[in-house]
Amino acid sequence: MVVEVDEAVEQNYVRKHALEQAQILGVEVQEAATSYLYFLLWAWVGWVRPHSPNMYSMTKELKVNLILKFGSMFHKNLMFSMYQELLKHNYWFN
Amino acid sequence: MADNEVESLKQALEGKYVEPGPGGDPIRNPKVLPTEKNIHALYAHAIPTTVAMQSAKIVVDRLIERQKAENDGKYPETIALVLWGNDNIKTYGESLAQFLWMIGVMPVADSFGRVIRVELVSLEELGRPRIDVVVKKL
Numbered sequence: 001m002v003v004e005v006d007e008a009v010e011q012n013y014v015r016k017h018a019l020e021q022a023q024i025l026g027v028e029v030q031e032a033a034t035s036y037l038y039f040l041l042w043a044w045v046g047w048v049r050p051h052s053p054n055m056y057s058m059t060k061e062l063k064v065n066l067i068l069k070f071g072s073m074f075h076k077n078l079m080f081s082m083y084q085e086l087l088k089h090n091y092w093f094n
Numbered sequence: 095m096a097d098n099e100v101e102s103l104k105q106a107l108e109g110k111y112v113e114p115g116p117g118g119d120p121i122r123n124p125k126v127l128p129t130e131k132n133i134h135a136l137y138a139h140a141i142p143t144t145v146a147m148q149s150a151k152i153v154v155d156r157l158i159e160r161q162k163a164e165n166d167g168k169y170p171e172t173i174a175l176v177l178w179g180n181d182n183i184k185t186y187g188e189s190l191a192q193f194l195w196m197i198g199v200m201p202v203a204d205s206f207g208r209v210i211r212v213e214l215v216s217l218e219e220l221g222r223p224r225i226d227v228v229v230k231k232l
Contacts, residue, residue, distance in 0.1 A: 002197050002224060011217050013171040013226040014197050
C-alpha cells in the first residue's frame with residue numbers, strides 16, 4: 001500500500017527503496033516490497049557469522065555451497081542479487 | 095495477592111480450572127489485577143491500542159527529529175527495529191505502533207475495537223517523509 005501510493009520518492013523512502021530493489025531484481029515493485037525473504041536471508045547471514053566461529057575457517061567453496069543450498073528456496077533473482085552483493089563487499093571471502 | 099496466586103497455582107497443579115484473564119502491564123491495563131488468573135498474553139486483534147499509538151507517535155517523532163539533527167538536517171531513510179514479543183505484550187503493541195507510524199499508516203478498528211486494517215496518513219498530516227523500516231522479530 002505504501003509503495004503504491006503516488007508520492008515523490010523523496011517523501012516516501014519505502015517506495016524509493018522498493019523501486020530500487022525492483023530494478024535490481026527485475027520484478028514488479030509490489031513483489032520487491034514484499035521480498036522479505038531476501039532480508040531474512042541477510043539477517044541469517046548476519047547472525048551466523050558472529051555466532052559461529054567455525055564459519056571463519058570454512059573454505060570459499062563450502063561457503064558458496066552453503067549459500068546456494070540455503071538460498072535455493074528463494075527466488076533465483078534474489079539469490080543472484082545476494083551473491084553479487086557478497087562478492088561486491090567481499091563479505092565472506094577474505 | 096500472593097495468597098491468591100499460590101491458590102491458583104495449586105488448582106492448576108491439581109488439574110483444576112483457573113479462570114483466564116489478560117496479562118501485561120497493570121498500569122496500562124488495570125484489568126490485569128488481581129493476578130491469580132490464568133493469563134493470556136494479548137488479543138492480537140486489539141493491538142496496537144489507541145494509547146499505544148499515541149505513545150508511539152511521540153517516541154517516533156522525537157527519534158526522527160533527533161536523527162535529523164544528527165544527520166545535517168536530513169531525514170533517515172531507513173530505521174531498523176527489533177519487534178520484541180514481551181515488549182509488545184506489556185505495552186499492547188507500542189513497538190508495532192512505532193513501526194506503523196514510521197511508514198505513515200494508522201490502524202483502523204471496527205466497532206468492537208478490533209484492528210481490521212490500516213490506512214495511509216497523508217504526508218501533510220505526517221509532516222515528514224515515510225521512513226523505511228527493517229523489522230527483525232525476536
